[in-house]
Amino acid sequence: MKTLAKTYDPKGLEDLLYQKWEQNGYFHAKVDKTKKPFTIVMPPPNITGQLHMGHALDNTMQDILIRFKRMQGYEALWQPGTDHAAISTEVKVINSLKEQGIDKNDLGREGFLEKCWEWRKEYGGRIINQLKKMGSSADWERERFTMDEGCSDAVEEVFVKLYEKGLIYKGERIINWCPVCQTSISDAEVLHEEQEGHFWHINYPIAGEEGRFVQIATTRPETMLGDTAIAVHPDDERYQDLIGKKVILPLVNKEIPVVADEYVDREFGTGVVKITPAHDPNDFEVGRRHDLPIINVLNDDATINENGGKYCGMDRYEARRKIVEELDAQGLLVKVEPHSHNVGTHDRCGTTVEPMVKPQWFVAMEDLAKPAIEAIEKGELRFVPERFNHTYLHWLENIRDWCISRQLWWGHRIPAWYCDDCGEMVVTKTKDAPAVCPKCGSAHLAQDEDNLDTWFSSALWPFSTLGWPKETPELDYFYPTDVLVTGYDIIFFWVVRMVFSGYEHTGKSPFHTVLIHGLVRDDQGRKMSKSLGNGIDPLDVIDRYGADALRLTLITGNAPGNDMRFYWDRVENSRNFANKVWNASRFIMMNLEDAQVTEPKPGDLGHEDKWILSAVNTLARDVTENMDKFELGIAVGKVYDFIWDEFCDWYIEMVKPRIYGEDAVSKNAAFWILKTVLADALKLLHPFMPFITEEIYTTLLPEEESIMIADWVTYREDRHFPEDEEMARRMKELVRGVRQIRTDMDVPPSRKAKLFVTSENEAVRKAFTELAPVYQALASANEVVVQADASMIGDSAVSVVIPDAVLYMPLEDLVDFEKEKERLNKEKTRLEKELARSKGMLSNEKFLSKAPAEKVAEEKEKQKKYEQMMADVLARLEQMQ
RNA sequence: GGGAGUAUAGCUCAGCUGGGAGAGCGUCCGCCUGACACGCGGGAGGUCACGGGUUCGAGUCCCGUUGCGCCCACCA
Numbered sequence: 001m002k003t004l005a006k007t008y009d010p011k012g013l014e015d016l017l018y019q020k021w022e023q024n025g026y027f028h029a030k031v032d033k034t035k036k037p038f039t040i041v042m043p044p045p046n047i048t049g050q051l052h053m054g055h056a057l058d059n060t061m062q063d064i065l066i067r068f069k070r071m072q073g074y075e076a077l078w079q080p081g082t083d084h085a086a087i088s089t090e091v092k093v094i095n096s097l098k099e100q101g102i103d104k105n106d107l108g109r110e111g112f113l114e115k116c117w118e119w120r121k122e123y124g125g126r127i128i129n130q131l132k133k134m135g136s137s138a139d140w141e142r143e144r145f146t147m148d149e150g151c152s153d154a155v156e157e158v159f160v161k162l163y164e165k166g167l168i169y170k171g172e173r174i175i176n177w178c179p180v181c182q183t184s185i186s187d188a189e190v191l192h193e194e195q196e197g198h199f200w201h202i203n204y205p206i207a208g209e210e211g212r213f214v215q216i217a218t219t220r221p222e223t224m225l226g227d228t229a230i231a232v233h234p235d236d237e238r239y240q241d242l243i244g245k246k247v248i249l250p251l252v253n254k255e256i257p258v259v260a261d262e263y264v265d266r267e268f269g270t271g272v273v274k275i276t277p278a279h280d281p282n283d284f285e286v287g288r289r290h291d292l293p294i295i296n297v298l299n300d301d302a303t304i305n306e307n308g309g310k311y312c313g314m315d316r317y318e319a320r321r322k323i324v325e326e327l328d329a330q331g332l333l334v335k336v337e338p339h340s341h342n343v344g345t346h347d348r349c350g351t352t353v354e355p356m357v358k359p360q361w362f363v364a365m366e367d368l369a370k371p372a373i374e375a376i377e378k379g380e381l382r383f384v385p386e387r388f389n390h391t392y393l394h395w396l397e398n399i400r401d402w403c404i405s406r407q408l409w410w411g412h413r414i415p416a417w418y419c420d421d422c423g424e425m426v427v428t429k430t431k432d433a434p435a436v437c438p439k440c441g442s443a444h445l446a447q448d449e450d451n452l453d454t455w456f457s458s459a460l461w462p463f464s465t466l467g468w469p470k471e472t473p474e475l476d477y478f479y480p481t482d483v484l485v486t487g488y489d490i491i492f493f494w495v496v497r498m499v500f501s502g503y504e505h506t507g508k509s510p511f512h513t514v515l516i517h518g519l520v521r522d523d524q525g526r527k528m529s530k531s532l533g534n535g536i537d538p539l540d541v542i543d544r545y546g547a548d549a550l551r552l553t554l555i556t557g558n559a560p561g562n563d564m565r566f567y568w569d570r571v572e573n574s575r576n577f578a579n580k581v582w583n584a585s586r587f588i589m590m591n592l593e594d595a596q597v598t599e600p601k602p603g604d605l606g607h608e609d610k611w612i613l614s615a616v617n618t619l620a621r622d623v624t625e626n627m628d629k630f631e632l633g634i635a636v637g638k639v640y641d642f643i644w645d646e647f648c649d650w651y652i653e654m655v656k657p658r659i660y661g662e663d664a665v666s667k668n669a670a671f672w673i674l675k676t677v678l679a680d681a682l683k684l685l686h687p688f689m690p691f692i693t694e695e696i697y698t699t700l701l702p703e704e705e706s707i708m709i710a711d712w713v714t715y716r717e718d719r720h721f722p723e724d725e726e727m728a729r730r731m732k733e734l735v736r737g738v739r740q741i742r743t744d745m746d747v748p749p750s751r752k753a754k755l756f757v758t759s760e761n762e763a764v765r766k767a768f769t770e771l772a773p774v775y776q777a778l779a780s781a782n783e784v785v786v787q788a789d790a791s792m793i794g795d796s797a798v799s800v801v802i803p804d805a806v807l808y809m810p811l812e813d814l815v816d817f818e819k820e821k822e823r824l825n826k827e828k829t830r831l832e833k834e835l836a837r838s839k840g841m842l843s844n845e846k847f848l849s850k851a852p853a854e855k856v857a858e859e860k861e862k863q864k865k866y867e868q869m870m871a872d873v874l875a876r877l878e879q880m881q
Numbered sequence: 882g883g884g885a886g887u888a889u890a891g892c893u894c895a896g897c898u899g900g901g902a903g904a905g906c907g908u909c910c911g912c913c914u915g916a917c918a919c920g921c922g923g924g925a926g927g928u929c930a931c932g933g934g935u936u937c938g939a940g941u942c943c944c945g946u947u948g949c950g951c952c953c954a955c956c957a
Contacts, residue, residue, distance in 0.1 A: 006917075007917080008919090192953085192954080216957080263955090263956090263957095265957080268957070273957050275957095276957095280955075282957075283955090285955085342954085342955095388885090391953085394885090394953070395952095395953075398953085398954085488951095523893085556895090557905075558895090559894090559895070561886090562894095563951090564893090564894085565894085567892095567893070569906050569907095570893085573905055573919090575919065576919040577919090580919080580920085583917035583920085584916065586917080587916030587917080589916095591916095625897095626897085629897070633895070634895075634896085634897075637895075637904075641904085648916090648917090649922095652916080660915085736922095742911095742922090743910080743923045744923085746911085748911085749912070749914060749922085780914080844938090847937040849937080850937050855937095859900095
């Protein structure tokens with residue numbers, strides 16, 4: 001048997017164990033119809049990514065569930081992979097090229113893509129290796145990439161299919177444009193932040209009516225260059241005479257009409273709105289209703305274009321200043337008010353997005369959203385915690401068409417070809433791309449320059465990774481998957497899109513449960529971010545405290561859906577727990593050395609043995625229940641408490657005398673229990689702390705190959721001993737009482753005392769007699785005498801009164817009678833309070849008639865005990881007079 | 882403007898279907914007791930935000946108030 005170091009050192013060990021697991025193929029799941037499948041798809045990390053606390057939490061939760069199910073006998077597949085992360089990667093590669101003095105455009109599309117693939121080759125595996133450091137037991141043999149052949153085929157399959165159904169269309173619509181990234185982005189990628197701005201009130205002269213103006217208010221004066229109307233509410237009395245007339249657009253000096261539209265809020269501003277269809281989503285709609293021209297005044301980089309006349313070439317903000325200045329000079333600026341309003345920014349770069357009208361590709365959402373909404377109602381999909389059902393539904397019910405085209409190079413290119421000669425468009429898979437135009441026969445065909453939103457491919461992840469659109473055995477067996485684990489910030493981007501894609505393409509929800517977690521924040525509650533520099537590197541934590549400690553820290557006391565803060569103190573505590581487990585095991589194995597342990601006969605088990613056996617049995621049942629309900633924090637908390645408090649601080653201390661004693665039968669029983677309970681506890685702990693449990697388990701049981709393939713602990717009726725659990729409770733109370741006395745009386749542990757236990761109850765006397773050695777160990781007693789009454793005990797003793805018994809501790813000269821009386825009086829006060837409460841309840845007729853019978857019986861039982869204890873306390877006080 | 886949360890010990894947070902107020906850290910006292918000082922034993926510390934209600938009984942359910950962040954939203 002290996003000797004174990006005094007403190008647990010995870011360094012080096014974790015990597016070795018991981019290698020062993022991987023080499024033995026424990027992570028690999030196969031199609032096995034004799035077993036039930038359990039599947040989780042890993043949210044694919046970006047190839048540009050570095051492991052952060054969010055990944056650490058997300059993957060720890062998944063690993064816990066997978067390991068738990070695997071031990072329960074499921075064929076557990078954790079399907080991993082990485083995401084090409086279109087825009088993130090493209091930006092990273094552009095920047096790294098820039099450092100080498102290379103411009104993306106000089107390389108051309110092909111050249112640039114080569115660089116991207118090089119990047120992927122160099123960094124794409126980095127985060128996977130970091131996930132392995134966490135102990136993630138994903139099936140790496142099945143690792144996929146969103147741009148690998150299969151996933152790309154799935155993307156084109158879906159695109160063509162949806163196009164043919166009319167659910168994908170190309171159109172001139174208003175979209176969100178990022179002037180820095182120079183691409184369109186979807187609504188989900190726009191963050192709204194409240195910004196302090198201004199409200200400029202401007203007079204627009206009414207055409208043909210010298211000196212008459214109409215006042216409008218705007219927060220973006222520069223867009224007036226693209227105004228093609230102004231609008232008032234059709235029922236607004238103030239402006240009835242204006243409807244149908246024209247106003248002169250200042251600076252541009254062009255006549256534009258006054259239209260009436262319900263969109264206008266009479267109460268807001270002046271009740272007159274300038275209409276810029278090219279640069280505002282609402283105005284775009286108004287423009288459509290009134291057939292207004294669309295004048296785009298911005299270039300892709302948000303400078304004013306040639307439609308802006310003399311402002312052409314100016315930046316949007318510079319133009320704004322200039323325009324305001326000139327309006328003021330012309331006396332058309334009425335006033336400027338401070339005004340806070342929401343500004344849309346690009347979630348990736350923070351740039352203020354500019355709504356623009358451009359030809360883009362869209363997914364029509366209305367029909368697709370319907371089954372995804374019904375999924376919740378039908379119970380085919382649920383969120384944990386449930387409140388996220390609302391978040392999900394609300395978004396789906398108000399969904400707008402999804403802009404899927406991106407002006408990027410890295411990613412899935414839109415599979416559409418145009419004929420240069422006749423303008424015909426062909427949408428088909430790349431492998432079926434036409435050589436000549438099917439309409440005019442021209443060979444001048446060019447593929448659409450745009451790419452797809454990166455989420456278009458991740459939306460298919462649960463089934464594309466399993467082989468779809470091919471009907472693979474994996475797809476048949478592992479799909480639909482079971483649980484999806486992700487943060488609440490990803491619901492709109494990913495979860496929603498996976499669900500409607502699942503229904504549309506496979507007819508099923510891709511998973512039945514979405515387990516949501518929150519953010520890991522810093523110790524001040526701030527988001528961890530690069531710009532703040534407050535991020536904590538999980539690898540650094542692992543390096544200092546081990547992966548098990550990090551995992552335990554992330555899971556303990558964290559409720560689903562809630563954010564948590566990261567504290568080094570808590571990691572330390574986790575590390576301490578690992579060390580505790582290590583040392584308890586070390587102690588057991590040291591003593592077990594050379595011992596031939598056999599299963600004891602039931603009659604050879606002591607109360608304490610049956611208690612701890614029963615306790616771990618109950619624990620297994622409870623923990624399993626919590627795991628089934630995804631209450632991971634509660635589950636691990638129970639294992640933690642059991643190991644530290646019950647097993648280490650009580651049971652191990654209790655059996656020390658037997659271990660060091662001569663009674664072979666009793667010794668064997670103790671050994672067997674220690675070994676059995678430890679093995680069970682390790683199994684229950686394994687999903688949370690895989691490394692340390694593996695190391696100890698295989699050392700404790702050298703015949704076992706790995707704890708990963710051990711069976712989960714299940715509840716056994718034949719290991720349920722409620723009487724012994726009760727006995728243990730009583731015993732602990734008594735021992736705590738003795739310890740309290742020793743502290744109160746300043747009795748050093750070195751001074752051992754004889755203990756008397758008196759009880760009128762014969763069964764209790766018997767149990768205490770059998771437990772005498774336990775008391776000796778736990779209460780530093782040199783002898784324990786059990787008797788029926790206290791008559792033989794002198795006055796010079798302190799006592800502890802517990803239900804059914806009184807414990808006396810003769811201390812001869814050490815006793816301070818006043819202190820002892822004080823103690824007893826305190827006890828008396830406590831009991832009086834309890835009795836009053838109990839009597840109150842039991843004299844309440846409503847309680848007696850309405851509360852469940854068991855509760856009433858329980859209360860009566862309590863009262864009886866209190867009364868008995870009170871009698872004992874009073875007797876002691878009497879005795880001391 | 883909507884929506885969903887949260888308010889429990891000095892700090893950070895658990896507390897599932899209503900009946901014991903808890904953990905970690907911190908703090909006080911005593912211990913290097915033959916696994917562990919990354920430890921052991923014993924304490925102190927809370928009107929469970931506030932006001933109502935339902936109930937025999939509420940931190941736990943309902944309504945309202947206040948504080949705090951969060952998400953969504955096209956008021957120019």
